Amino acid sequence: MSKLESKIPEGNVEQKWSKYKSSVALVNPANKRSLEIIVVGSGLAGSSAAASLAEMGYKVKVFCFQDSPRRAHSIAAQGGINAAKNYQNDGDSTYRLFYDTIKGGDYRAREANVHRLAEVSANIIDQCVAQGVPLAREYGGMLSNRSFGGTQVQRTFYAAGQTGQQLLLGAYSALERQVGLGAVEMYSRHEMLEVVTIDGVARGIIARDLISGKLERHFGHAVLLCTGGYGNVFYLSTNAMGSNVTAAWKAHKKGAFFGNPCYTQIHPTCIPVSGDHQSKLTLMSESLRNDGRIWVPKKAGDTRKANEIPEEERDYYLERRYPAFGNLVPRDVASRAAKERCDAGFGVGASKMAVYLDYKAAIDRYGKTQAKKLGIDNPTAEQLRVFGKQVVEEKYGNLFEMYEQITGENPYEVPMRIYPAVHYTMGGLWVDYNLMTTVPGMYALGEANFSDHGANRLGASALMQGLADGYFVIPYTIGAYLANEIRTKAIPTDHEAFVKAEKEVQDQINKFFAIKGTKSVDHFHKRLGKIMWDKCGMARNEKGLIEAIAEIRALRDEFWKDVRVTGTADEFNPELEKAGRVADFLELGELMCMDALNRKESCGGHFREEYQTEEGEANRDDANFAYVAAWQSTGNGSWELHKEELKFEAIKIAARSYK
Amino acid sequence: MSSGNMKITLKVWRQRNAKTNGQLATYQLNDISPDMSFLEMFDVLNEQLIVKGEDPVAFDHDCREGICGACSMFINGRPHGPKNKVTTCQLHMRSFKDGDTIVVEPWRAAAFPVIKDLTVDRSAFDRIIAKGGYISVNTGNAQDANSLPIPKVDADKAFEAAACIGCGACVATCKNSSAMLFVSAKISQLALLPQGQVERVARAKNMVAQMDAEGFGNCTNTGACEVECPKGISLENIARMNREFYVANLKD
Numbered sequence: 088m089s090k091l092e093s094k095i096p097e098g099n100v101e102q103k104w105s106k107y108k109s110s111v112a113l114v115n116p117a118n119k120r121s122l123e124i125i126v127v128g129s130g131l132a133g134s135s136a137a138a139s140l141a142e143m144g145y146k147v148k149v150f151c152f153q154d155s156p157r158r159a160h161s162i163a164a165q166g167g168i169n170a171a172k173n174y175q176n177d178g179d180s181t182y183r184l185f186y187d188t189i190k191g192g193d194y195r196a197r198e199a200n201v202h203r204l205a206e207v208s209a210n211i212i213d214q215c216v217a218q219g220v221p222l223a224r225e226y227g228g229m230l231s232n233r234s235f236g237g238t239q240v241q242r243t244f245y246a247a248g249q250t251g252q253q254l255l256l257g258a259y260s261a262l263e264r265q266v267g268l269g270a271v272e273m274y275s276r277h278e279m280l281e282v283v284t285i286d287g288v289a290r291g292i293i294a295r296d297l298i299s300g301k302l303e304r305h306f307g308h309a310v311l312l313c314t315g316g317y318g319n320v321f322y323l324s325t326n327a328m329g330s331n332v333t334a335a336w337k338a339h340k341k342g343a344f345f346g347n348p349c350y351t352q353i354h355p356t357c358i359p360v361s362g363d364h365q366s367k368l369t370l371m372s373e374s375l376r377n378d379g380r381i382w383v384p385k386k387a388g389d390t391r392k393a394n395e396i397p398e399e400e401r402d403y404y405l406e407r408r409y410p411a412f413g414n415l416v417p418r419d420v421a422s423r424a425a426k427e428r429c430d431a432g433f434g435v436g437a438s439k440m441a442v443y444l445d446y447k448a449a450i451d452r453y454g455k456t457q458a459k460k461l462g463i464d465n466p467t468a469e470q471l472r473v474f475g476k477q478v479v480e481e482k483y484g485n486l487f488e489m490y491e492q493i494t495g496e497n498p499y500e501v502p503m504r505i506y507p508a509v510h511y512t513m514g515g516l517w518v519d520y521n522l523m524t525t526v527p528g529m530y531a532l533g534e535a536n537f538s539d540h541g542a543n544r545l546g547a548s549a550l551m552q553g554l555a556d557g558y559f560v561i562p563y564t565i566g567a568y569l570a571n572e573i574r575t576k577a578i579p580t581d582h583e584a585f586v587k588a589e590k591e592v593q594d595q596i597n598k599f600f601a602i603k604g605t606k607s608v609d610h611f612h613k614r615l616g617k618i619m620w621d622k623c624g625m626a627r628n629e630k631g632l633i634e635a636i637a638e639i640r641a642l643r644d645e646f647w648k649d650v651r652v653t654g655t656a657d658e659f660n661p662e663l664e665k666a667g668r669v670a671d672f673l674e675l676g677e678l679m680c681m682d683a684l685n686r687k688e689s690c691g692g693h694f695r696e697e698y699q700t701e702e703g704e705a706n707r708d709d710a711n712f713a714y715v716a717a718w719q720s721t722g723n724g725s726w727e728l729h730k731e732e733l734k735f736e737a738i739k740i741a742a743r744s745y746k
Numbered sequence: 747m748s749s750g751n752m753k754i755t756l757k758v759w760r761q762r763n764a765k766t767n768g769q770l771a772t773y774q775l776n777d778i779s780p781d782m783s784f785l786e787m788f789d790v791l792n793e794q795l796i797v798k799g800e801d802p803v804a805f806d807h808d809c810r811e812g813i814c815g816a817c818s819m820f821i822n823g824r825p826h827g828p829k830n831k832v833t834t835c836q837l838h839m840r841s842f843k844d845g846d847t848i849v850v851e852p853w854r855a856a857a858f859p860v861i862k863d864l865t866v867d868r869s870a871f872d873r874i875i876a877k878g879g880y881i882s883v884n885t886g887n888a889q890d891a892n893s894l895p896i897p898k899v900d901a902d903k904a905f906e907a908a909a910c911i912g913c914g915a916c917v918a919t920c921k922n923s924s925a926m927l928f929v930s931a932k933i934s935q936l937a938l939l940p941q942g943q944v945e946r947v948a949r950a951k952n953m954v955a956q957m958d959a960e961g962f963g964n965c966t967n968t969g970a971c972e973v974e975c976p977k978g979i980s981l982e983n984i985a986r987m988n989r990e991f992y993v994a995n996l997k998d
Contacts, residue, residue: 230892
């Protein structure tokens with residue numbers, strides 16, 4: 088018998104959500120006042136959920152480890168947010184956004200959730216504009232759109248290269264308004280370290296006050312985990328330094344199934360690693376691939392400078408391999424192709440783990456167009472260069488500046504060096520249609536859940552999902568649960584379940600300090616990252632994954648024997664915070680490898696080398712793997728696999744090709 | 747490949763917690779690479795301290811790409827260091843010379859008490875926003891986004907003000923520890939937009955009142971905040987806030 092009840096409403100996919108909304112149980116205003124909700128995480132999903140639920144009358148507590156809710160990593164999203172508004176009159180519709188998202192996810196997402204996401208996408212834009220979010224506009228005063236990967240319409244709304252910042256500050260302002268009104272209690276610099284369950288139902292959390300070190304018990308009728316993704320298991324990623332899996336992992340160990348942990352998105356255009364000191368990777372917007380050409384030298388191990396390599400000795404490998412899409416192939420394809428060239432010895436730069444992203448052709452081309460516009464018939468080479476540079480600067484100036492700041496090289500003069508980096512995790516806690524995990528009363532929203540992006544996320548869809556879950560989904564779906572909770576009185580936190588959970592946290596903290604080892608937390612985190620990147624990264628195979636599992640287990644043993652956590656428990660202690668997070672990554676990494684090992688097919692961001700076509704493309708196996716892998720923790724580092732079959736009723740399942 | 751050959755002398759503010767006194771401690775670092783970010787140099791320092799069993803330096807940081815606003819080091823007398831329009835996390839060691847001595851202190855302001863070492867408490871900013879840095883619109887009440895055309899010039903100006911990352915460099919550099927650049931950026935963003943008109947008067951008064959209550963100083967038009975702001979927030983916003991505030995009081 089399956090333990091996975093997805094609770095997808097009956098009916099056509101177009102009608103499920105509207106029917107659900109009109110029939111879901113409601114909680115009357117007086118009862119809302121006595122129902123308490125805990126929200127962990129203050130990014131787009133957390134802030135929007137907390138603000139919306141507080142507006143409805145629930146008593147809400149919000150926790151974030153940062154010094155302010157405004158600093159959650161949603162803030163770093165650059166490109167934009169998708170919405171099926173069809174403002175451009177280019178044929179967009181709810182169905183098309185739904186279809187693009189399912190196809191982009193390589194047919195590994197749940198239809199009903201994705202359709203709902205597409206339905207509410209338009210409301211998100213309305214809500215954000217009403218809050219005063221300054222999205223980009225045209226001269227007529229209307230909102231502006233741009234294109235993004237994997238679609239043929241212009242449906243991406245944006246605010247320069249800071250869309251995530253502006254949307255988060257909108258949600259943050261809504262949240263702070265509720266804080267000011269006393270409807271939300273905000274706990275900044277607090278980290279959730281355990282879930283409290285009573286009779287298998289979520290009843291609260293244990294949080295650590297990061298300044299005093301004190302452990303606190305908090306009761307809630309429901310607990311919402313809005314804690315983002317787990318890309319930092321790779322140590323190097325585009326995630327923030329503090330991004331972690333701890334909240335989700337503690338929930339997992341308390342009974343929440345983990346869905347598709349192996350689905351990781353590797354973004355092709357990031358600034359490459361410059362040395363062992365590297366602490367994080369910086370994304371260069373996907374938009375750069377519109378005009379830049381990607382190449383490596385034709386000769387392996389070529390040590391000449393880029394500008395000294397003549398045209399005929401350059402290999403524009405994406406244009407060569409994918410003539411139809413060229414430099415604009417999807418993220419997963421572009422990333423794998425770069426890795427293939429570097430592994431074969433054609434990489435560039437000091438580390439040889441980079442490829443060139445070259446703007447010379449674009450500068451020449453724009454220079455000529457600009458000269459024509461200005462009516463200059465015989466422009467000099469210098470004039471062409473200056474004109475071309477001006478156009479490129481207008482389009483991509485801020486990105487070029489950022490590149491120069493980080494690398495010290497001028498990308499107008501020498502090609503940029505780029506390499507793929509971990510960016511987003513499509514996997515996460517398994518949730519049903521209500522966004523509830525397999526633990527009653529515990530929900531997962533945004534990147535923390537698995538539900539909407541299948542095996543690969545399209546650009547500008549992460550912001551959409553975070554806000555959809557927080558503003559427009561959870562306010563309805565939580566009623567289905569809380570309507571039956573109105574008779575549950577707040578449980579005093581001296582209840583034995585709270586005492587026990589706090590003791591578990593305290594024991595782990597004591598254990599860290601007792602080790603008194605010789606190596607820092609970062610030391611172990613870097614080694615874990617290297618195992619994950621080499622063997623569970625852009626390409627995976629059976630041998631490597633089996634080795635990785637053994638290596639992770641050995642590393643975990645070593646960590647628990649030899650880690651050095653400085654300072655004490657009762658003070659502001661970032662080393663202790665990191666130790667807890669890395670301890671959880673050391674367990675998650677193993678599960679990711681197990682999931683990757685189990686999934687004997689290639690789909691989206693999951694590429695198994697054994698399962699590829701003759702041309703080296705991903706070979707999906709719908710007959711055997713059209714399911715969500717939901718892993719149940721059975722204790723002592725073992726797991727049981729449950730499968731949620733994916734049914735495609737509205738969309739015909741098909742192969743993806745970019746040749 | 748990681749190590750470079752820069753030698754750096756660091757003088758870093760060490761303070762155990764808010765209740766104790768602090769002092770500058772001196773550390774020698776060798777093999778610093780010019781490609782390291784300033785915070786990665788601190789990672790190197792902390793790694794050395796941990797291995798020796800000493801307490802690493804606590805500092806705020808998160809995104810390390812210049813947008814979250816967490817990082818906050820006062821470097822050689824300037825918030826976020828020697829380069830303009832750059833946060834500490836984006837500053838790289840190639841901006842320094844081999845053999846340099848670098849003094850690193852926390853933000854210093856009465857309203858930003860030190861938590862530990864280089865980490866300060868900036869929650870005062872959140873409390874100011876909670877007093878009016880929003881538009882009172884509940885989820886689900888919004889009209890269609892394009893039913894309210896906004897001139898591009900206004901939208902762009904609002905965006906420029908909204909680009910503030912709330913790092914507090916303006917306060918740290920101001921001789922009066924004034925938060926007026928921060929507060930005025932939010933007041934301006936909302937005053938420039940039609941959605942912000944309804945609550946305009948109350949917003950200016952309430953946010954300014956909270957700013958004063960938190961212990962931030964007044965503005966004497968020195969302009970250091972604008973120079974040191976990593977996001978280029980303009981002093982014009984303070985002028986606009988002052989107008990908003992005077993008008994709000996006249997309407998009483």
